[in-house]
Amino acid sequence: MEKIEIFESLKKACTDENGLLTIINLDNLNSFCDAYGVEMAERLHKECKRIINSAIEEDDIKACLGEDGFVLFCKDLKNKNELIDIYFYISEKMDEIVADMLSKEDMSGLISEDAPISVKLSMGAVMVPEFGTDYTDLFQKADQAISELRKQDEHDIVFYDEGADMKEGAVWVEKEEYESIHNYLRRYINTYNNPACEMTVNLSPVFEEMNVKEFRKIVYSSGKTISGLLRNSDIMMQEENSFKLLLAEMSRENIIKIVDRIRRGLKKAGLYDYEIITIDTIMLGTDGEYCKWDKVAV
Template sequence: MSEGGVIEQLRKACAEEKGMLMLINLDNFNFFNDVYGREMGDHLINRIAGIINSVTAGEDIKGRLGGDEFVVFCRGLESRDELREMLGYINKKIDSTMEELLGVSEKISMGVSIGAVVVPEQGTDYESLFSKADYALDRIKQTGNHGCAFYTDESNKKYKSEMGNLSRNMDESGDQRGALWLDYDYFSIVYRYIRRHIETYNDTALKMLVTIVPKNVNMNEYDFYQTVKKGGQIINSSLRRSDIMMQSRQNQFFLILPEFPQTYIDKMIQRIDRKCKDAGIDALVDINIQHEMIVAQEKNDDKK
């Protein structure tokens, strides 16, 4: 997917041809990079580029925008159902690729979301059509990952919501202690918000990966499951209410601690170790903790 001249090709196609302009975004790619590293991320994005290339026609115009987004003009494509079928195929191939790269036990679900606009139904100017496709993509990303949305004039209408009712419906009830324990989909949404906050305000956060490994390789599977479950509860109770966590694998937990001072990292690790010892699980399993600070990209680049 060469970027050379692709914009001019897109402008010409949008002005003269029928088809569909689409933005394809790889969901949770920054999160994947942070967990598995940039080298694995680059390998994954190249594999996905190959999947997109294989499912589209040779005469279609394709280009990569930044790290996790692609733009495609499918010549002659006007069927929304056909695009949905294409999306389903791409995401199935990504599932297979993830199993191949990381194993079937991996819980992180990767896939793509698509924002699309029909040409010339919604116009012939590439820049305007791109904005409409981007709007559709943003809409589907707000409602959930791995889906597609089509721009229409109706979809661009703004609806008013009563702020008080929305706030009351979303407020957390009761005195919830410990970190906010989320499943993958919700965790990745909050994670993306934290990353945006860090980039915008030059803030920092701490990420931790806690892996629980049985001391005895012959440990009963159910006993290990119960021990990991107890370990997760201990980790949760050790964290602040402003922290978030998820179980990324059967024996692994991924934590984000916003605005966490580096000088307190060792104390946090000691707290988790102490609580595990008090609960008696340290005799059954080893608790391995990796940690790294998340900083704004500019700040990170300045250090290189």
């Protein structure tokens, strides 16, 4: 099918069908191309098309967006968890393909072996017809969703949510940035004598035999749920199966309320049956004093 025909099909699907319009971006593909050459990048792009085709239904619509992206219309797909499963499937297969390609190439003179350039996936999606039926408008909304990931330099899947204005919840950062903010917060506390809290939410599977990949999805869903329960000013970082939270200007009474809010939020999301949740809280006081005061099994 010609490119123009494909986009006409996407427009018609947005007008007539129910489903999810989705943008997939291959993050770092340009850097990958610079490091390993155009041929390697083209091979990777071709493999990604094959993987996407294997993950979606035959009557779903797919088009390329330049050299590092795709747009999909997944017909009759209304369950967000199903698209999350597709995201994880494509991501895992891409990781395998990249690792296999690099293992077979001579990297001498290209890049150090201990710092390979990987290609990660970002996905932004919008529900149709809930958020409209015009393809151009829906595409902009899916792109707005994925742009939130770009701002945070994250590789993830995010759904457009008009009501949430795409900005609610804690700011999710990497370890280095978290530590810098942590140091800044300590100086702020010493200057203004305003206490804060560092909270650690630990997750472990209820059943020892639980599949590792399945539990990773549960941890992912838990993190998104926790983030949405916090303020825009709160900071969040993931370490394996735990999440560290920095909560500024926080009293003990408010911390108890937040622990209860997280407990109720995870229960409402249906995650209680799959994970054991414990929460450690540390009050950050003045003059660098730390007072560990509570540990909660949720």
